[in-house]
Amino acid sequence: MxxxxxxxxxxxxxxARKQRALRKTNVIGWxxxxxxxxxxxxxxxxxxxxxxxxxxxxxxxxxxxxxxxxSNYIDLFHDPLFWKSIYNTIYFTVFFVPLSIFFGVALAxxxxxxxxxxxxxxxxxxxxxxxxxxxxxxxxMWLLHPNFGLVNGMLAHFGIDGPxxxxxxxxxxxxxxxxxxxxIGQAVVIYLAGLGDIPDEYYEAxxxxxxxxxxxxxxxxxxxxxxxxxxxxxMGMIGxxxxxxxxxxxxxxxxxxxxxxxxYVMYLYENGFRYFKMGYxxxxxxxxxxxxxxxxxxxxxxxxxxxxxxxx
Amino acid sequence: xxxxxxxxFPILACFLAxxxxxxxxxxxxRASDQDGKGITTVTMWHGLTSIDLDNMNKVVKxxxxxxxxxxxxxxxxxxxxxxxxxLLTAVAGGxxxxxxxxxxxxxxxxxxxxxxxxxxxxxxxxxxxxxLYYPFAWDESSYQGKLYAMPMDTDxxxxxxxxxxxxxxxxxxxxxxxxxxxxxxxAEKLTIKDGKRFKRIGFIxxxxxxxxxxxxxxxxxxxQDPATGKxxxxxxxxVEALQWMTDFGKKYxxxxxxGFTSAAGxxxxxxxxxxxxxxxxxxxxxxKGIEKFKPDLNYGVAPIPTPTGTNFTTWSGGGSAIIPKGAxxxxxxxxxxEFLGKEEGQTLxxxxxxxxxxxSVNDKYGYKxxxxxKEFINILPNSHNRPVIxxxxxxxxxxxxxxxxxTRGNGTPxxxxxxxxxxxxxxxxxxDK
Numbered sequence: 001m002x003x004x005x006x007x008x009x010x011x012x013x014x015x016a017r018k019q020r021a022l023r024k025t026n027v028i029g030w031x032x033x034x035x036x037x038x039x040x041x042x043x044x045x046x047x048x049x050x051x052x053x054x055x056x057x058x059x060x061x062x063x064x065x066x067x068x069x070x071s072n073y074i075d076l077f078h079d080p081l082f083w084k085s086i087y088n089t090i091y092f093t094v095f096f097v098p099l100s101i102f103f104g105v106a107l108a109x110x111x112x113x114x115x116x117x118x119x120x121x122x123x124x125x126x127x128x129x130x131x132x133x134x135x136x137x138x139x140x141m142w143l144l145h146p147n148f149g150l151v152n153g154m155l156a157h158f159g160i161d162g163p164x165x166x167x168x169x170x171x172x173x174x175x176x177x178x179x180x181x182x183x184i185g186q187a188v189v190i191y192l193a194g195l196g197d198i199p200d201e202y203y204e205a206x207x208x209x210x211x212x213x214x215x216x217x218x219x220x221x222x223x224x225x226x227x228x229x230x231x232x233x234x235m236g237m238i239g240x241x242x243x244x245x246x247x248x249x250x251x252x253x254x255x256x257x258x259x260x261x262x263x264y265v266m267y268l269y270e271n272g273f274r275y276f277k278m279g280y281x282x283x284x285x286x287x288x289x290x291x292x293x294x295x296x297x298x299x300x301x302x303x304x305x306x307x308x309x310x311x312x
Numbered sequence: 313x314x315x316x317x318x319x320x321f322p323i324l325a326c327f328l329a330x331x332x333x334x335x336x337x338x339x340x341x342r343a344s345d346q347d348g349k350g351i352t353t354v355t356m357w358h359g360l361t362s363i364d365l366d367n368m369n370k371v372v373k374x375x376x377x378x379x380x381x382x383x384x385x386x387x388x389x390x391x392x393x394x395x396x397x398x399l400l401t402a403v404a405g406g407x408x409x410x411x412x413x414x415x416x417x418x419x420x421x422x423x424x425x426x427x428x429x430x431x432x433x434x435x436x437x438x439x440x441x442x443x444l445y446y447p448f449a450w451d452e453s454s455y456q457g458k459l460y461a462m463p464m465d466t467d468x469x470x471x472x473x474x475x476x477x478x479x480x481x482x483x484x485x486x487x488x489x490x491x492x493x494x495x496x497x498x499a500e501k502l503t504i505k506d507g508k509r510f511k512r513i514g515f516i517x518x519x520x521x522x523x524x525x526x527x528x529x530x531x532x533x534x535x536q537d538p539a540t541g542k543x544x545x546x547x548x549x550x551v552e553a554l555q556w557m558t559d560f561g562k563k564y565x566x567x568x569x570x571g572f573t574s575a576a577g578x579x580x581x582x583x584x585x586x587x588x589x590x591x592x593x594x595x596x597x598x599x600k601g602i603e604k605f606k607p608d609l610n611y612g613v614a615p616i617p618t619p620t621g622t623n624f625t626t627w628s629g630g631g632s633a634i635i636p637k638g639a640x641x642x643x644x645x646x647x648x649x650e651f652l653g654k655e656e657g658q659t660l661x662x663x664x665x666x667x668x669x670x671x672s673v674n675d676k677y678g679y680k681x682x683x684x685x686k687e688f689i690n691i692l693p694n695s696h697n698r699p700v701i702x703x704x705x706x707x708x709x710x711x712x713x714x715x716x717x718x719t720r721g722n723g724t725p726x727x728x729x730x731x732x733x734x735x736x737x738x739x740x741x742x743x744d745k
Contacts, residue, residue, distance in 0.1 A: 058742070060425060061400055061401075061404050062400070062403060062404055062422075062425040062426065062427045063425055063426065146570070147509060147510070147588075161507065161508055161509075164567060164568075164570050167567075167570035167573065168567055168570055169720065254709070254712065256716065257570060257716060257720070258713075258716050258717060258720055258722065259713060259716075270709075273396070273397055273400070274705050275703070275705060275706055276421065276425060
């Protein structure tokens with residue numbers, strides 16, 4: 001209480017000396033923050049704002065280019081590969097994000113059971129996330145090799161003629177989704193924390209009411225896990241739209257077969273750094289920004305209906 | 313609280329001063345390229361490793377002995393897409409190295425961006441002329457009649473065939489296919505298919521180095537009109553080549569072949585080394601791999617079959633050295649390029665590793681007596697280079713994608729190649745201004 005009174009006094013009767021001291025403190029504060037602030041400005045804010053301008057020019061990094069108005073954007077809408085890359089990216093997002101939530105929650109629930117040696121199991125499922133994306137790509141190229149790969153070898157054992165996986169136009173994206181699902185350990189850890197947050201009382205109450213496992217999951221676990229699912233949904237979506245390393249490594253930047261693996265950011269990179277069309281690439285980046293912003297906005301708006309926070 | 317604030321300013325000042333010092337150092341380092349003793353330091357960015365790096369060090373040593381006033385500083389920048397990005401930022405930032413090793417394929421693009429130093433007059437003064445080199449090497453280093461790069465090494469593409477497989481199916485191992493028809497017949501004999509799965513496939517036109525460039529030229533097509541510089545990917549002969557590739561794919565079912573082409577292993581898992589493919593189009597750069605992983609592989613190489621069985625050809629690429637625009641020590645850098653491009657430098661540079669761009673050097677290496685290497689060398693005078701245009705990469709990607717689309721039945725070869733021609737020529741328009 002005394003503290004409060006003190007601060008009130010400072011605010012109401014500011015002496016000139018005190019004000020000067022305050023200003024000096026501010027300056028010092030800013031100076032200390034300056035490396036970070038300058039860094040943010042130089043390497044983040046200014047380049048980002050510049051890219052808006054560049055998206056209206058034929059900037060090529062090596063040459064400043066000229067102002068061409070909306071022509072980059074107009075060209076983009078007439079570029080079949082642009083649409084193909086959007087289709088590929090949305091295809092990946094639509095399948096990968098829900099699947100990753102489903103498998104993530106399922107895995108987390110399994111790993112949340114009170115069994116001996118659970119730490120070992122948890123580690124096993126987390127380990128794949130430690131594998132660098134490039135190594136992951138090479139590893140899965142071997143596993144999914146149509147003729148000598150382990151996966152098709154095993155399928156052949158059961159008399160199934162395996163698909164061409166990464167070699168087939170129709171199978172390449174599902175293969176990529178499969179590979180990406182292998183690395184959901186990070187999300188599982190977050191789900192596990194979310195599961196740990198659910199108080200036992202709810203389960204006890206449900207037990208007393210005679211709820212079975214399925215009912216408990218549907219009415220207690222899932223609703224109380226929605227804040228975590230919400231977080232993973234947003235992050236997963238943003239991540240999926242920026243898919244780059246895996247398909248780039250798998251196809252050596254070519255997006256083969258038949259451009260079925262040309263993802264949005266891959267095509268952006270190709271335009272910016274291989275065709276020297278940085279203006280075009282900047283336009284693509286801003287379109288992606290708008291798409292991701294819009295989708296995130298939609299998720300946020302709908303979240304009021306399906307995300308349940310505890311204690312509310 | 314009061315007391316600690318007193319120290320805040322001095323600490324901050326120290327920190328900022330240090331920051332200044334650190335940044336100052338890096339600019340100072342460049343300023344001292346020319347030190348008091350009159351020695352010029354030439355910085356070179358490269359992506360060389362193992363034997364190629366050893367060779368380069370030998371070149372540098374010999375060069376420095378002859379030019380005591382110049383000191384070479386070799387800086388390794390990874391040899392991939394990434395190194396181009398570094399060079400790109402360095403040139404854009406106005407602080408490039410004096411020399412950089414560079415894929416000749418990119419000369420057209422970078423020269424059109426005004427990022428390479430024109431070497432023509434310096435070359436003329438030093439007596440470096442087109443006649444010294446294989447014609448394609450010089451052409452690929454030049455853009456619009458001016459020399460922008462010093463060619464360093466090259467390669468060529470041929471038909472590799474497994475002699476044991478040939479014997480097994482009753483083909484003459486010393487008489488590889490010369491015409492397209494013979495190639496098809498041999499491929500059919502060599503293929504063993506079990507359901508959808510190939511136990512062994514005779515040949516896949518587009519596997520490894522079987523690009524549309526390879527077949528387009530084999531069918532005597534042209535990709536660029538020499539008079540106008542316009543791209544002619546829809547040249548009837550090129551269309552014919554792609555049609556042949558498409559028909560070949562249809563016969564063996566493209567989706568089944570896809571198993572080989574997209575996921576085939578490399579190195580010791582290379583299907584040619586493991587005997588899963590009997591013939592392939594590949595370059596001299598895979599010969600070393602065969603020696604390393606399966607030295608007893610009984611194989612031969614022959615010119616790429618053509619429709620008539622005559623007029624054999626191939627195409628070549630390779631490395632070069634360039635002086636980026638904005639380099640500080642152009643004169644000294646040129647001295648090194650000159651040394652690199654003349655016979656002495658070439659001999660040191662490519663020993664036991666690459667094919668030189670100078671015919672006499674390859675002779676000196678004894679390549680012409682080697683049963684495998686001699687085929688690669690002998691074809692070089694008739695070799696092509698990819699068109700040197702500002703949009704070389706676009707043309708490459710468009711051709712690759714057209715090949716894939718056509719062979720997978722996604723539009724006819726003619727339609728796809730018309731589209732390539734249109735797209736690339738449209739992209740080239742803006743450079744004509």
